[in-house]
Amino acid sequence: MNIAILGAGIIGVTTAYELAADGHQVTVFERHASVAEGASFANAGVVAPGYVTPWAAPGMPAKVLGHLLARHAPVRVRRPLAAADLAWMRQWRAACDPATYAANRTRMLRLAFYSRHRLHEVAARMAYDFDRSSGYMVLLRGDRDRQMVQPGLALLRELEVPFHEITADEARQIEPALHPHTPLAGAVHLPQDEVGNCRQFAVILRDAAEQLGARFVFNTAVSAVDTAQTATLYIAGETAPQRFDAIVLCAGVQSAALLRPLGLRLPLRPVYGYSISAHIPEPVYAPRSGVMDERYKVAITRMGQRVRVAGSAEIGGTPDAMNDAAIQTLYKVLADWFPGAARLSSGVQVWKGARPMLPDGPPIVGASGIPSLWLNLGHGSSGWALSCGSARVLADQIAGRAPEIDTEGLDVRRLAG
Numbered sequence: 001m002n003i004a005i006l007g008a009g010i011i012g013v014t015t016a017y018e019l020a021a022d023g024h025q026v027t028v029f030e031r032h033a034s035v036a037e038g039a040s041f042a043n044a045g046v047v048a049p050g051y052v053t054p055w056a057a058p059g060m061p062a063k064v065l066g067h068l069l070a071r072h073a074p075v076r077v078r079r080p081l082a083a084a085d086l087a088w089m090r091q092w093r094a095a096c097d098p099a100t101y102a103a104n105r106t107r108m109l110r111l112a113f114y115s116r117h118r119l120h121e122v123a124a125r126m127a128y129d130f131d132r133s134s135g136y137m138v139l140l141r142g143d144r145d146r147q148m149v150q151p152g153l154a155l156l157r158e159l160e161v162p163f164h165e166i167t168a169d170e171a172r173q174i175e176p177a178l179h180p181h182t183p184l185a186g187a188v189h190l191p192q193d194e195v196g197n198c199r200q201f202a203v204i205l206r207d208a209a210e211q212l213g214a215r216f217v218f219n220t221a222v223s224a225v226d227t228a229q230t231a232t233l234y235i236a237g238e239t240a241p242q243r244f245d246a247i248v249l250c251a252g253v254q255s256a257a258l259l260r261p262l263g264l265r266l267p268l269r270p271v272y273g274y275s276i277s278a279h280i281p282e283p284v285y286a287p288r289s290g291v292m293d294e295r296y297k298v299a300i301t302r303m304g305q306r307v308r309v310a311g312s313a314e315i316g317g318t319p320d321a322m323n324d325a326a327i328q329t330l331y332k333v334l335a336d337w338f339p340g341a342a343r344l345s346s347g348v349q350v351w352k353g354a355r356p357m358l359p360d361g362p363p364i365v366g367a368s369g370i371p372s373l374w375l376n377l378g379h380g381s382s383g384w385a386l387s388c389g390s391a392r393v394l395a396d397q398i399a400g401r402a403p404e405i406d407t408e409g410l411d412v413r414r415l416a417g
Contacts, residue, residue: 054361115389270354278342285340
């Protein structure tokens with residue numbers, strides 16, 4: 001088939017690769033100048049399937065309220081708040097019901113473990129490697145943090161995910177650069193989890209997709225999908241439509257606006273995250289792989305010769321308004337754990353990205369209910385961890401094959417209004 005893909009973030013690029021590998025003629029339209037320029041640009045890079053769970057969880061509304069006045073809050077609510085943000089928050093609160101959470105958690109974990117398997121398969125085929133390292137560790141500052149992780153550890157045991165509860169001394173053997181003066185009650189080490197440079201992988205995979213015949217069209221915004229003619233789209237600034245056999249929508253937060261004229265209203269909203277990236281002057285002072293501060297929900301990861309610090313979940317606000325408090329939290333957590341890891345005097349890259357989040361957690365992967373229009377969107381903060389699996393699931397569905405995993409609950413009927 002002749003297939004158009006809208007969006008060249010990590011979801012769009014992996015989808016392009018899988019569809020091209022299946023022999024389809026693929027054209028990818030992207031409004032930015034290259035791949036992975038939006039939410040995929042400078043994320044934490046963590047691939048930890050056991051920690052891919054819905055943000056809509058029992059007890060989360062109370063935690064969010066408790067963080068509202070905190071100086072270094074992992075979750076923030078900012079003005080302006082659109083009416084759609086308030087509606088999203090109402091749906092998110094309803095999805096925190098224990099039964100709903102359990103079902104969505106199962107869906108996300110199933111896809112996350114499959115996605116990691118698929119990532120390894122795809123990476124093994126590529127001619128070039130990307131910055132990656134094995135192992136991931138959750139740092140526990142005190143007894144309260146140790147208690148907070150216990151429900152998650154019970155789930156890991158249930159899933160038979162290898163992990164070790166370790167002492168502070170054992171944690172420092174794994175990551176020798178951890179600051180000795182920052183209180184550390186212990187840690188959780190996940191040896192099979194990993195860190196990888198999402199944008200670097202996307203660039204390499206774009207090249208692999210192009211070798212399979214895929215075509216990427218950059219600096220090109222799709223203004224509309226035709227409401228009457230199947231698989232027809234309009235490019236901004238052009239009058240003539242472009243027709244395809246099928247369209248796959250992977251355009252992140254912008255997907256909601258493209259779907260609305262088609263009668264498909266999805267509660268897809270941006271939840272903003274932040275990161276700082278800086279050069280490592282002395283590798284001995286930097287992390288070997290990746291750690292996550294449980295109290296502040298901030299990840300510190302090694303990206304080749306750079307260190308990246310990423311975190312925060314910000315509801316509301318605008319894409320171009322940086323929150324100094326959120327950025328200062330990243331600097332604080334870096335100074336607490338790896339004070340000599342980064343050259344902060346110059347060349348620091350500060351990034352804010354809009355995670356395309358659905359209120360209940362899992363993405364939507366599959367048919368839209370509109371003829372010849374397919375969806376692969378709403379992955380939120382787990383886009384990198386879910387990308388390869390989501391792309392393969394969608395490619396199998398388009399080919400009329402049964403995916404290798406159960407896709408119950410990933411279809412659009414779950415949320416469409």
